[in-house]
Amino acid sequence: MRHRLLAAALALAVATPALAQDAATPPKRKSAKEIIDAAPASAWRDLDPANTLYMELPAGRVVIELAPGFAPEHVANIKALAKGGFWDGLAIYRSQDNFVVQWGDADGDDKAKAKPFPAGARDHLPAEFTRSDKGVRFDRLPDADGWAPEVGFIDGFPAARDPKAGKAWIAHCYGVVGAGRNNAPDSSLGAELYAIIGQAPRALDHQLSVVGRVVKGMELLSVVPRGPDPMGFYEKPEQRAPIVSVKLASDVPVAERTPLQLLRTDSQAFRDATEARRNRVDDFYTVPAGHIDLCNVALPVRTPPKG
Structure with missing residues (x-):
């Protein structure tokens, strides 16, 4: 009995450092592609x-x-x-x-x-440079922008907004x-x-x-x-x-x-994929940027899966 208890104690002592190391190792973060590939059907909209x-x-x-x-x-x-x-x-x-x-x-x-x-x-149209931001869903990015007070997405389009002026527009x-x-x-x-x-x-x-x-x-x-x-x-x-x-x-x-589907910009998958691009951590990106430019946020497009 004493030998069995000693063997068990030795086994626990050997295993404990490995368990502690595993607990200290953060889980591998998913890439933007992995997040997009795993996005549920509800995160996509038909064109x-x-x-x-x-x-x-x-x-x-x-x-x-x-x-x-x-x-x-x-x-x-x-x-x-x-x-x-x-x-x-x-x-x-x-x-x-x-x-x-x-x-x-x-x-x-x-x-x-x-x-x-x-x-x-028609042979004459009014200028339509901006639109009102009243009642518009604006999926805002937290990142600073040099061209507008706020940037994000409206109706899936890359957009900028000036809340004081009550105006929004599509970014070039x-x-x-x-x-x-x-x-x-x-x-x-x-x-x-x-x-x-x-x-x-x-x-x-x-x-x-x-x-x-x-x-x-x-x-x-x-x-x-x-x-x-x-x-x-x-x-x-x-x-x-x-x-x-x-x-x-x-x-x-x-x-x-x-047939095409676009990832909804109000979906969690879109937010997670954008964050993965903002703070890339893998074998190549050694220092996370902590920032993403509006025009570098590509809107994922796919062919709808069959069935």
Whole structure:
């Protein structure tokens, strides 16, 4: 009996340091990808076909989510233009390095050459640079921002807010789509659109009417050959990147649509994935940043799982 008690005591003494070490070792933190992959079905939302554009290029499809909550009159005009086939056969006529690609009618300023608007499209719109923040769900990031008092997400779009002014707007992050204009604030029609392909030009925030953002197909826009300095407008028509068509997803047969889901920005999975990016701890990131920029918070997109 004495030998058995001694053996048990020795075994406990050997095991205790290991148990103490295990207790002191914090559990491995999940990566943003692991968090997103494990997100429940309730954390995802379907892309609304009535507010989705398909821009067909020879190289493939660009999917754009429209933002009627921020620019309702521009979005309505864009829908009318798409239904009337306005962009079909037009082109990307500008590609400025580290800035934007822009598409529409390159001859739009020449009344003799400009493509006519289809029925239902308007030829004058108000500037829609900001929206009221009253009654709006704002999924705020705690991180400081140099361009606005607060930043976060509204309706899934990267947004900024000025609570004192009661205004909110979509931030010019990579992939955001806006309506080009001349000097007059109310000179945009939604016919000439641009997408950000470079570092976020936040100085453009609340200076233009932002109408949405690319959710799939940025790799097709970002590789369009750059135009010449200073602003990337192609000098010759043959240099332009042709557009096959632009249609509302709701006008495309269901079998031909691109089914997509976006992670809800009000979900715990989105918050946890953002925190994992803010404070990365793994074999490569030796010092957590403790900060994340609004435009570095990518919104996860997936194809809905079958079944």
